[in-house]
Amino acid sequence: MSTQxxxxxxxxxxxxxxxxxxxxxxxxxxxxxxxxxxDLFNFKDAVTLHTSFALALLLxxxxxxxxxxxxxxWRHFIPTITGxxxxxxxxxxxxxxxxxxxxxxAYWRKHNPLQALAxxxxxxxxxxxxxxxxxxxxxxxxWRDIPDATQWLxxxxxxxxxxxxxxLTFILVHVYMLTTGHSFRDHVIPMITGFDxxxxxxxxxxxxxxxQPADIR
Amino acid sequence: MRSPxxxxxxxxxxxxxxxxxxxxNWPTPPATTAPPAQISGPLQGGTADHTKFKQLQGPFTSxxxxxxxxxGCHTETGKHFMENIHWTWSYQDPDTGQQLGKxxxxxxxxxxxxxxxxxCAQCHAGYGWKDETFDFSDERKIDCxxxxxxxxxxxKTPNSEGSPACxxxxxxxxxxxxxxxxxxxxxxxxxxxxxxxxxxxxxxxxKHGDLSSALKAPPRSLDVHMGEDGLNFACTACHxxxxxxxxxxxxxxxxxxxxxxxxxxxxTDVATCxxxxxxxxxxxxxxxxxxxxxxxxxIACQTCHIPEFARGGVATIVDWDWRTSGKTKNGEGYxxxxxxxxxxxHRYTYKSIKGxxxxxxxxxxEYDWFDGQMVYTTIDTKFDPQADFIEINxxxxxxxxxxxxxxxxxxxxxxQPYDKGNGTLVYTHLWGEDDAAYWGNYDMGAAIAxxxxxxxxxxxxxxxxxxxxxxxxxxxxxxxxxxxxxxGDCHVPTxxxxxxxxxxxxxxRDHNRWLDIIGTLIVAGTLAGIIIHGLVxxxxxxxxxxxxx
Numbered sequence: 001m002s003t004q005x006x007x008x009x010x011x012x013x014x015x016x017x018x019x020x021x022x023x024x025x026x027x028x029x030x031x032x033x034x035x036x037x038x039d040l041f042n043f044k045d046a047v048t049l050h051t052s053f054a055l056a057l058l059l060x061x062x063x064x065x066x067x068x069x070x071x072x073x074w075r076h077f078i079p080t081i082t083g084x085x086x087x088x089x090x091x092x093x094x095x096x097x098x099x100x101x102x103x104x105x106a107y108w109r110k111h112n113p114l115q116a117l118a119x120x121x122x123x124x125x126x127x128x129x130x131x132x133x134x135x136x137x138x139x140x141x142x143w144r145d146i147p148d149a150t151q152w153l154x155x156x157x158x159x160x161x162x163x164x165x166x167x168l169t170f171i172l173v174h175v176y177m178l179t180t181g182h183s184f185r186d187h188v189i190p191m192i193t194g195f196d197x198x199x200x201x202x203x204x205x206x207x208x209x210x211x212q213p214a215d216i217r
Numbered sequence: 218m219r220s221p222x223x224x225x226x227x228x229x230x231x232x233x234x235x236x237x238x239x240x241x242n243w244p245t246p247p248a249t250t251a252p253p254a255q256i257s258g259p260l261q262g263g264t265a266d267h268t269k270f271k272q273l274q275g276p277f278t279s280x281x282x283x284x285x286x287x288x289g290c291h292t293e294t295g296k297h298f299m300e301n302i303h304w305t306w307s308y309q310d311p312d313t314g315q316q317l318g319k320x321x322x323x324x325x326x327x328x329x330x331x332x333x334x335x336x337c338a339q340c341h342a343g344y345g346w347k348d349e350t351f352d353f354s355d356e357r358k359i360d361c362x363x364x365x366x367x368x369x370x371x372x373k374t375p376n377s378e379g380s381p382a383c384x385x386x387x388x389x390x391x392x393x394x395x396x397x398x399x400x401x402x403x404x405x406x407x408x409x410x411x412x413x414x415x416x417x418x419x420x421x422x423x424k425h426g427d428l429s430s431a432l433k434a435p436p437r438s439l440d441v442h443m444g445e446d447g448l449n450f451a452c453t454a455c456h457x458x459x460x461x462x463x464x465x466x467x468x469x470x471x472x473x474x475x476x477x478x479x480x481x482x483x484x485t486d487v488a489t490c491x492x493x494x495x496x497x498x499x500x501x502x503x504x505x506x507x508x509x510x511x512x513x514x515x516i517a518c519q520t521c522h523i524p525e526f527a528r529g530g531v532a533t534i535v536d537w538d539w540r541t542s543g544k545t546k547n548g549e550g551y552x553x554x555x556x557x558x559x560x561x562x563h564r565y566t567y568k569s570i571k572g573x574x575x576x577x578x579x580x581x582x583e584y585d586w587f588d589g590q591m592v593y594t595t596i597d598t599k600f601d602p603q604a605d606f607i608e609i610n611x612x613x614x615x616x617x618x619x620x621x622x623x624x625x626x627x628x629x630x631x632x633q634p635y636d637k638g639n640g641t642l643v644y645t646h647l648w649g650e651d652d653a654a655y656w657g658n659y660d661m662g663a664a665i666a667x668x669x670x671x672x673x674x675x676x677x678x679x680x681x682x683x684x685x686x687x688x689x690x691x692x693x694x695x696x697x698x699x700x701x702x703x704x705g706d707c708h709v710p711t712x713x714x715x716x717x718x719x720x721x722x723x724x725x726r727d728h729n730r731w732l733d734i735i736g737t738l739i740v741a742g743t744l745a746g747i748i749i750h751g752l753v754x755x756x757x758x759x760x761x762x763x764x765x766x
Contacts, residue, residue: 035733036710036725043704043725048504096757137724141511150616153722158729165736169743176747180754 004205006198007215008110009191013073016064017191023057024167026050031164054134061127076110077120084113095180105198118170126166133160268400275396280344280360283399287361295356297460303342303364305353306330308468315593317468323596323642325609325631325685326418326537327571331596332668335377336648340413347376364409365402370394379648380657382550383570407443408433410452419571420564422531426580426627427693431529431560439529441697455488464488470690472517472589472614473622490518505704515721517587517622519692521702525579526627526691530560536575537631540682543659544569550659570647570656572632582625582691584715586614589621591688594642596674602640602681609687616720623718627689634661636669638677642685644668 009017030050033041041049068074086102091114094102103112111119133156136143140153178187190196195217200208208216267273272286288295302308307318319337323329330337338346343358345351352358362371374387411433418424422431437444442454456463465488474491490498498518499509512521527533545551550569556576557563567573591610594600600607609629614621636643646668647655655664662680669676707715708725715723 034708034725036728043708044505047508047704051504096753098757141514144511144514145619150720150722154727157722157724157727158732161729161732162736165732165739168740172740172743172747176751179751 002200002202002205003104003197004200005195005217006107006200006208007194008105008107008196008198009194010071011194012063012067014191014194016060016067019060020057020064023053023060024171026053027057028164028168028171035161035164051138054131054138058131058135061131075108077116077123079117079120080113082113084117087112087114091180101180105196107198107200107204110196110198118174122167122170126163126170129159130163130167133157133163263404267402270400273396273399273402275399277395277399279395280362281357283395284344284357284359284361286399287402288356288359294461295359297462298342298359299353299356300460301462302466304359306341308466310468312590313592315595317593317595321595322593323609323644324418324424325629325633325687326424326534327647328539328633328642329596329644329668331644332646332671333648335379336375336383338376339373340416345376361402362398363412364405366398366409367401367403367406368394368398369408371398375648377648378650380650380654382657383648404451405453406451414452418534420534422527422533424533424629425689425693426533426535427523427526427689427691429527429529429531429533431531432693435529437697438700439694439696441695443693447697455493457486457488459486467690468591470587470589470591472587472624473620494518515616515622517624519690519695520582520584520623520625522695522698523582523625523691523693524696524700524702524706525581526625526694527578527580528694530558530578531562532556532558532564532576532578533580533627534574535577535580535627535629537571537629537633538573539631539633540572541567542569542572543655543661545659550657569659580627581714583628583688584623584625584718585612586616586618586621586718586720587612587624587626587690588614588618594685596642596644596672598641600640602635602637602683604640604683606684606686607635607642609685612688623715625691627691629687629689631685631687632682633685634665634680635683636665636677636679637681638679639675643676643680644672644674646671 027050030041030046030053032038033046034043034050068077083103090099090102101112105111109116136156137153137160140149143149143152146152178184205216270290272289273283277283277286298304302318305318306320307316309315310317319330321331327333327337334341334351335347338351342360342363343351344360345358360373363373370391371393372390374390375384378384411428411430414425414428415421415430415432416423417428422429431439432443434445435443437447442448442450448454453463456465458464464486471487471489474487474489475496477491477496478493496513497510498513499506501507501510552565552569553567554563555566556574558576559578564576565574566576591612593610594607614624634643634645635641643665645655645661646653646664651667652658653660653663653667655661658664662678665680666676666678702714705725707713708723710726710728713723713726715721715726
């Protein structure tokens with residue numbers, strides 16, 4: 001077992017992350033504007049931007065889902081209990097003692113257990129909640145004549161807004177987490193260059209050096 | 218019917234039956250013995266110069282003589298004309314069965330024409346209606362000139378003399394050159410219709426709010442259709458005429474047109490926006506255009522495209538108080554004019570014969586769901602005499618009703634006389650030469666007693682004043698599209714145009730208060746937690762790595 005600098009985020013994954021970041025920030029700003037929290041945009045522009053960002057994000061997600069399943073990288077997000085306690089203990093106690101983060105990235109486990117669970121919840125709960133309700137609202141014209149359509153729309157709006165608050169909360173925590181463990185910079189750089197320090201088994205290292213030499217430094 | 222073939226035939230029959238019904242007159246209907254008249258397009262340009270007609274050279278000494286000359290060539294027009302509401306002043310609502318029409322209704326302006334025709338029937342498209350003896354079957358009494366003359370010199374005076382206090386207003390007018398006005402006839406212009414329709418309720422724009430003398434020669438910014446520097450539409454461009462019957466009615470409102478333009482030459486029966494602009498009027502060149510076309514389902518075109526009415530410098534009356542009428546100075550009626558409107562004209566704010574008026578200009582309409590059906594409080598309607606207010610014309614509508622859309626209205630509020638004992642509105646005898654006519658004698662009790670007795674109506678003898686509301690759907694003074702309402706005029710948390718409209722979820726206007734509070738608390742709590750966590754870390758022993766760094 002040795003720690004090496006290995007490419008763990010492919011070009012597409014990095015593009016996905018940063019494009020998603022920009023789109024979600026845009027959606028949050030325009031979305032809370034539509035909700036009446038600020039007046040940075042007029043309503044028409046806010047609707048146009050919000051819808052355009054949303055459609056772009058949905059397209060990105062379609063590609064990313066395809067990517068996750070064809071490259072088998074979905075396995076990074078399988079929830080696990082192993083190591084969870086250590087991570088929880090670190091954030092609530094060890095971090096104040098100046099302890100080292102207990103988790104070591106592995107080649108097929110680039111997220112710590114808490115991260116993996118958080119991202120999984122984002123992917124299977126919050127994101128679907130917001131895009132299903134968003135699409136339902138966008139296509140309101142197609143179901144506006146069903147019985148009690150306006151009550152349903154009320155519910156759709158409620159879930160959409162609640163999911164938006166939850167995603168904003170996630171982002172705040174997500175960004176703060178970058179300051180923990182290593183420096184903020186150490187956390188951000190891998191998502192730019194793709195390379196991070198990963199514990200490799202001798203077999204993994206041998207495989208990478210032989211077959212994917214560009215992915216290991 | 219078990220064979221597959223018969224099943225297919227049955228299926229085809231089921232599928233094709235509605236499709237066949239959906240296409241008018243198809244397949245070609247079987248020939249009848251008498252084929253219907255051929256269909257022509259709308260008349261344009263004209264084919265005759267009326268100044269050259271011998272029949273119109275005169276001399277004429279009165280309006281009816283001119284009418285006879287008209288009918289000499291236009292042989293069927295008299296019969297056609299006598300069917301229309303400008304002549305009958307009568308309309309029976311096919312759905313409620315209510316007897317409507319100016320001849321019968323009570324409004325909350327001058328209250329009633331019934332019994333006051335000597336004055337009010339100046340706006341009847343006929344000659345001489347002053348009481349119940351008027352002959353509605355005599356086509357020589359039709360007034361062709363009021364709608365068709367174009368010199369602007371034609372005028373009418375009351376059909377009966379009235380009180381000397383009033384008749385003095387109509388003296389000293391120049392004589393009419395009958396041959397000149399007769400030869401000037403043309404298709405009606407805005408000023409022709411406006412003679413009455415701009416002056417409903419007793420003065421310029423008093424009644425409708427969206428029909429004023431400013432529309433005689435309006436700029437495009439006041440009305441995009443009628444603007445002289447734009448399309449320059451006459452009223453009949455939209456209020457299409459067939460045998461002297463006009464499309465578009467306040468008694469029978471099409472609140473949601475689901476047919477659109479129809480085939481070329483069709484839809485001559487309505488004056489709806491959709492009959493020209495179609496059912497998807499906004500160009501779909503942006504997301505907003507697509508979204509706006511969705512709005513057509515719930516929002517009348519007028520709601521966004523007439524942002525304010527009583528524009529163009531002419532005010533409308535929004536409040537009328539009959540309680541203060543009847544004050545005199547030295548035994549004579551008087552008036553005050555303390556309102557100067559946009560075009561600089563002074564308007565009456567008090568008249569002894571009518572009471573106090575409140576004016577408004579550039580008025581933001583009231584908005585509500587409207588299914589097109591007005592239900593009137595007529596002379597026959599009984600109500601609770603203690604009621605807070607009475608709606609002269611109430612209406613219904615909701616999001617769940619597929620005929621309803623959100624419409625703009627002028628709300629007219631009035632304190633007007635009513636029968637306190639019986640709980641009914643009253644016919645007031647305003648105009649006349651007798652001692653009971655309110656205008657000249659100022660005795661409301663006597664005027665009501667006579668107004669009711671003349672038509673055999675029960676009057677308790679005890680009158681009071683009650684608040685009444687009438688609702689006027691706003692549909693003229695359509696602004697150019699750049700002046701239409703913006704999304705944010707309704708989709709906004711405070712001061713939304715549609716603040717009071719229920720039954721919809723309006724993004725931007727509507728919120729779940731608890732969700733907003735809880736959501737904000739969670740976000741703020743997370744931020745606070747991050748700050749505390751960060752501070753504790755900052756003041757905790759540093760790790761080796763950080764110490765080295």
